[in-house]
Amino acid sequence: MTDALSRGERWLDALTSPSTRTESGPIRARDGQLDGERASFFAVVPDPENRFPRAADNVVGLEQGWLLARAVREAIDADRDAGVKRPIVAVVDVKSQAYGRREELLGIHLACAAAVDAYASARLAGHPVIALIVGPAMSGAYLAHGYQANRIVALDAPGTAVHAMGKEAAARVTRRSVESLDALGDTVLPMSYKMSAYAKLGLLHELIEGVDADAPSSVDIERVKASLAAAVKDARNGPRDLSVRLASADAKRTRAASIEVRRRMREQWSA
Amino acid sequence: MNAHDTFLARHSFIELTARERIRALLDKGTFRELLGPFDRIESPWLAMQNIVCQADDGAVIARGTLGGEPALIAAIEPAFQGGSIGEVSGAKIAAALELALGEFEAGRTIRPVVLFETGGVRLQEANLGLAAIAEIQAAIVALRAHVPVVGVIGGMVGCFGGMSLAAALCTELVMTRQARLGMNGPEVIEQEAGIEELDSGDRRLIWSMIGGEERVAVGLADTLVEDDTDQVRDAVLAAFERGVPKQHRTENIDGFIARLAQVNPDAIDPDTLRTLWGTS
Numbered sequence: 001m002t003d004a005l006s007r008g009e010r011w012l013d014a015l016t017s018p019s020t021r022t023e024s025g026p027i028r029a030r031d032g033q034l035d036g037e038r039a040s041f042f043a044v045v046p047d048p049e050n051r052f053p054r055a056a057d058n059v060v061g062l063e064q065g066w067l068l069a070r071a072v073r074e075a076i077d078a079d080r081d082a083g084v085k086r087p088i089v090a091v092v093d094v095k096s097q098a099y100g101r102r103e104e105l106l107g108i109h110l111a112c113a114a115a116v117d118a119y120a121s122a123r124l125a126g127h128p129v130i131a132l133i134v135g136p137a138m139s140g141a142y143l144a145h146g147y148q149a150n151r152i153v154a155l156d157a158p159g160t161a162v163h164a165m166g167k168e169a170a171a172r173v174t175r176r177s178v179e180s181l182d183a184l185g186d187t188v189l190p191m192s193y194k195m196s197a198y199a200k201l202g203l204l205h206e207l208i209e210g211v212d213a214d215a216p217s218s219v220d221i222e223r224v225k226a227s228l229a230a231a232v233k234d235a236r237n238g239p240r241d242l243s244v245r246l247a248s249a250d251a252k253r254t255r256a257a258s259i260e261v262r263r264r265m266r267e268q269w270s271a
Numbered sequence: 272m273n274a275h276d277t278f279l280a281r282h283s284f285i286e287l288t289a290r291e292r293i294r295a296l297l298d299k300g301t302f303r304e305l306l307g308p309f310d311r312i313e314s315p316w317l318a319m320q321n322i323v324c325q326a327d328d329g330a331v332i333a334r335g336t337l338g339g340e341p342a343l344i345a346a347i348e349p350a351f352q353g354g355s356i357g358e359v360s361g362a363k364i365a366a367a368l369e370l371a372l373g374e375f376e377a378g379r380t381i382r383p384v385v386l387f388e389t390g391g392v393r394l395q396e397a398n399l400g401l402a403a404i405a406e407i408q409a410a411i412v413a414l415r416a417h418v419p420v421v422g423v424i425g426g427m428v429g430c431f432g433g434m435s436l437a438a439a440l441c442t443e444l445v446m447t448r449q450a451r452l453g454m455n456g457p458e459v460i461e462q463e464a465g466i467e468e469l470d471s472g473d474r475r476l477i478w479s480m481i482g483g484e485e486r487v488a489v490g491l492a493d494t495l496v497e498d499d500t501d502q503v504r505d506a507v508l509a510a511f512e513r514g515v516p517k518q519h520r521t522e523n524i525d526g527f528i529a530r531l532a533q534v535n536p537d538a539i540d541p542d543t544l545r546t547l548w549g550t551s
Contacts, residue, residue: 073524144436
C-alpha cells in the first residue's frame with residue numbers, strides 16, 4: 001500500500017476540517033465551511049482492506065453504495081427541522097462500479113440505487129447538492145455518487161473525465177482503436193472523454209480551468225470553494241428537480257433532442 | 272383445466288414487442304401512444320456513426336387505463352440496439368415520468384409502469400445516455416412518493432447497467448424466470464475481472480445468480496411470474512393495490528447493511544444467500 005492520497009482524499013482534506021473521529025472504510029464524511037456556512041462533504045476513497053476484494057479501490061461496490069446512502073441520509077436527518085438545509089457536496093473521484101460475481105449476487109445495483117435515492121432525496125428535501133468532479137466520474141459509480149446533484153462543477157485537469165465506460169473497454173466493445181475513439185469523440189460530442197467536450201453538453205454548472213488537481217495551491221483551493229459557494233447559491237434559487245440541465249445555452253444546442261422530446265410529449269400528453 | 276390446457280392457454284409476454292406488451296397490459300381499447308414512430312424523433316447521434324435509426328428510438332410510451340385507473344406505460348424495445356438507452360429513448364422515458372409527476376401536482380392520479388429490457392447506456396451516445404438515465408432515476412424517486420412505480424423485467428435481454436439502478440428504485444419489481452437483473456452484464460465482468468471471476472458462458476450459473484427466481488427468493492424483486500401476459504398484468508395490478516409502502520427497498524439501509532454483514536464473501540453462492548436472506 002502506498003501513502004499517496006487519492007484525488008478524492010486530497011480534495012476532501014483541502015476543503016474540510018480534519019475529522020475528530022477515526023476514519024476507516026471506503027466512505028469519508030466530513031464537515032467544511034462554504035461562505036461561512038457549514039456544509040457536508042462526502043467522498044469514496046480506496047479501501048485496501050475491504051472484505052469484498054473487487055471493491056478495494058476507489059470504486060463503488062456493495063458497502064460503498066449502502067454506506068454512502070447512510071451518510072447522506074444522516075445529513076438529511078440532522079436538518080429535518082431546519083429552515084435552511086445544509087449544502088451537501090459529493091467529491092467525485094470514482095473509477096467505476098465494482099465488477100465481480102459477489103457484487104452481482106448481493107445486489108450491487110440496489111446498493112448503488114440506495115445512494116442515488118439518498119442524494120435525490122436530499123435534493124428534493126431542499127439541500128443544495130453539489131457534485132465536484134476532481135477525478136474520474138465513471139458510469140454507474142457517477143450515477144450513485146454525484147449525478148443526482150442540483151449543480152455539477154468539474155475541474156478541467158488531466159485525469160478528470162465523465163463517461164459511460166472506460167476508454168479501453170469501450171474500444172473493445174465498439175471494435176475501434178483507442179485512437180479512433182478519441183477522433184470520434186471530437187465529432188460525436190457525447191462520445192468524448194474530454195472534460196471540455198462534456199461541458200458542451202450543458203450538464204455542467206461550471207468547468208474550473210487552471211487548477212492543479214493533484215497538488216492544489218491555497219489559491220486553487222479558495223477558487224474551488226468560491227465556485228462551490230456560488231453553485232450552492234444558484235441551486236437555492238432554482239427548482240429542486242434536474243430541469244436546469246436542459247436550460248443552458250449549451251444544452252439548447254447539444255441536447256436539443258432531449259428538449260424537443262419533452263416539448264412534444266407535453267403537447268400530446270392530454271390530447 | 273389440465274396442465275396441457277393451461278400451457279396452451281398461455282400468451283407469452285416475452286415474445287411480444289414493446290408496443291404489444293403495453294397493449295397486452297392496458298385495459299382493452301385504451302392504448303394511446305405518445306411520440307410514436309410517425310412523429311419520427313430519431314437519435315441525432317447514430318446516423319453520424321452510420322448506424323440505422325429507428326423511428327421510435329426503441330422506446331414506446333403510451334397512456335391508457337389499467338384496472339380502470341389512468342395509467343402510463345413506458346416500454347423498452349429489446350430488438351433495437353439491445354434495448355440500449357440513447358438520448359431520445361432515455362428522454363422519452365424521463366419525460367413521461369416527469370409528466371406523470373405533474374398529474375399528482377395537479378391533483379390527479381396516474382399509474383406508472385416501466386417495462387425494462389435493456390443493457391443500459393447506448394455506447395454510441397455514451398454521456399447523453401448516462402445523463403438521461405440520471406433523469407429517469409430522479410423522476411422515479413420523485414414520483415414514487417405519490418404512487419407505486421411498478422417495474423417489469425420480461426426477458427430475454429434483462430435489465431443491466433444504469434437502468435438496473437432505475438429498476439431497483441421502483442416500488443415493486445415483477446420478473447419472469449427468464450429475466451435477469453444485474454448492474455454489470457456477465458460479459459462485462461468476465462472482460463474486466465477475468466473468467467476465473469465469472470464465466471459468462473455458464474448460463475446456469477448466471478441465471479442462478481441474477482435470474483428472476485433467485486431475485487424474488489432473496490428479496491431483491493417482489494413477484495415471480497411465468498411468461499404469461501395475464502400473470503404479468505395481475506402482478507402489476509396487485510402491486511398498485513398494495514399502494515405506496517412506508518419504506519422503499521432503497522430506503523432500507525440498516526436492513527441491507529445488516530444483511531450484507533451476515534455474508535461471508537469467501538463462502539457465498541446463490542443457495543447460501545437464499546438461506547441467509549430468503550423471505551419465504
